[in-house]
Amino acid sequence: MDSFPFKIRAAPCINKFLLCLFPVSLLYLFLSHHSLPPPHDPPSLSLSSSSPLSLDNVVFSIASSSSSLSSRIPFISLWYNPNTTRAFLFLDRIPPNQNPPNPPSLPPILVFGDTSAFPYTFKGGLKSAIRVARIVKEIVGLNLENVKWFVFGDDDTVFFKENLVRVLGKYDWERWYYVGSNSENYEQNVEYSFDMAFGGGGFAISYGLGLALARVFDDCLMRYGHLYGSDARVFSCLAELGVGLTHEPGFHQVDMRGNLFGMLSAHPLSLLVSLHHVGSIDPIFPNKNRTEALRHLFEAVDVDSARILQQSVCYDHSNLLTISIAWGFAIEVYEGNLLLPDLLPLWRTFMPWRRNRYVDPHYMFNVREYSKDPCERPALFFLESVISHNYGVWSNYTRHGVGNCQRSNIMQNLELVKVFSPKLELDIVELKAPRRQCCDVSSSAFEPMVIGIRPCGAHELISMQHSSPAAV
Incomplete structure (x- = not known):
């Protein structure tokens, strides 16, 4: 008894049998509770928990509809590969004019189960939210083999699969994990x-x-008819199981419209895992449509997926230039020396998802205003090509929107930036404790700017040139 953090004092007996036994009963309940097994049966797992996670261990469940599918096929085909990706596409019904009914370019199609018995009372909402939520039960019910993670998304969500595997590999799949991220919009x-x-x-x-969620999900759904969406129902049922969200900032809801340049050019220090609403944003590269622009991004993803959008900042001290690289996407070149923390807030080039001109949007990150005057912006260079070699990767970026701005000679003549980088290989420690990489600049007034990205030294700072204080 001395090991317990408290002592149970017996109540005085006053010829009341139940009162005298109460402390003993309390102790019995306490000891019984702490000796019971967990409230869920352990799943029967045949996979080794020590084996590294692979794409074959991940099953994707994509929610779509017969009315939206035709416009979403180009986005699904960006990341889905029938030879390497385990995925299922859930529809309300097979599209009547689709021939063949399940083309090989799409994941196997499944029709949602009947959800007519479940309540839905959210005024103005769509009852389809119930069947989308219930995918979590239906996919488990397939009893697929060799599964460690179930991943859920929409038909206008683009996944970066290799990065997803790297991110999920940080966590023990035999434990109860719910991994994702919230909206970029504060009000949402x-x-x-x-x-x-x-x-x-x-x-x-x-x-x-x-497995645990599938067992209780139908019962849980009956209590949440008042909620709007499918994700709120999944969240509520997981909360009832006592499980909270593990935040991973690489999942992007993209509750924004318009130009995503500001978001993509200053990505957080984490791997890019997903982009949603890709059918509702402007093309992310100039002079291309949405699908062409995303395919162009995947040219870099296919070469070095871990490095995609990773921001490196370096300084050209001889020409007083500051360069911010969002690898595989774009480069910004500024005249003068800018402090690194001033480059981390996102340019507000986008608009909130909900169109309301009377409400000033608030975001879950710091923003800086993007000037309407192009001469007050940095010079922009967008990805042109990516070439992989045994010794590393060359990516080339060409200038966009030169204009008639008054700039220094080197800025006026700069048309091409070439970036060399080793392929980014991250171990589990680096994934858990990421660090921004450094870069070196070589430039002249008559040649392309050449930048080399590399790991920073042990005590190296990413900083502008400055005078060191005198030694004390």
């Missing part, structure tokens, strides 16, 4: 929850948690 999180994974950005549920 206030309305729903800061601790809910928004379904468009995608979220992942570990195998053991998927």
Whole structure:
């Protein structure tokens, strides 16, 4: 008894049998509770928990509809490969004019189960939210082999699969994990929850948690008819299981419209996992349509997926230039020396998802205003090509929108930036404790700027040139 953090004092007996036995009963309940097994049966797992996670261990469940599918096929085909990707496409019904009914370029199509018995009372909402939520039960019910993670997303969500595997590999799939991220829009999180994974950005549920959730999901759905969306229902049922969200900033709900340049050019220090609403944003590269622009981004993804959008900042001290690289996407070149923290906030080039000109949007990150005057902006260079070699990767970026701005000679003549980088190989420690990489610049007034990206030294700072204080 001395090992307990408290002592149970017996109540005085006053010829009341139950009162005298109460402390003993309390102790019995305490000891019984702490000796019971966990409240869920351990899943029968045949896979080795020590084996590294592979793409074959991940099953994607994509929610779509017969009316939207035709316009979303180009986005699904960007990341889905029938030879390497385990995925299923859930529809309300097979599109009547689709021939063949399940083309090989799409994941196998499944029709949602009947959800007519479940309540839905959210005024103005869509009852389809119930059947989309119930995918989590239906996919587990397929009893697929060799599964460690279930991943859920929409038909206008683009996944970066190799990065997803790297991110999920940080976590023990035999434990109960719910991995994803919330909305970029503050008001959206206030309305729903800061601790809910928004379904468009995608979220992942570990195998053991998927089994447990599937067992209780139908019963749980009966209590949440008043909620709007499918992701809110999944979040609520997981909360009842006692599981909270593990935040991973690489999942992007993209509750924004318009030009995503500001978001993509200053990506957080984490791997890019997903982009939602890709059918509602402007093309991310100039002079291309949406699909062409995303395919162009995947040319870099296919060469070095871990490095895509990773921001490196370097200084050309001889020409007083500051360069910010979003690898595989764009480069910004500034005249003068800018402090690194001043380059981390996102340019506000986008608009909020909800169109309301009377409400000033608030975001879950710091923003800086993007001047309407192009001469007050940095010079922009967008990805032109990526070439992989045994010794590393060359990526080339060409200038966009030169204009008639008054700039220094080197800035006026700069048309091409060439970047060399070793392929980014990250171990589990680096994934858990990421560090921005450094870069070196070689430039002249008559040649392309050449930049080399490399790991920073142990005590190296990413900083402008300055005078060191005198030694004390």
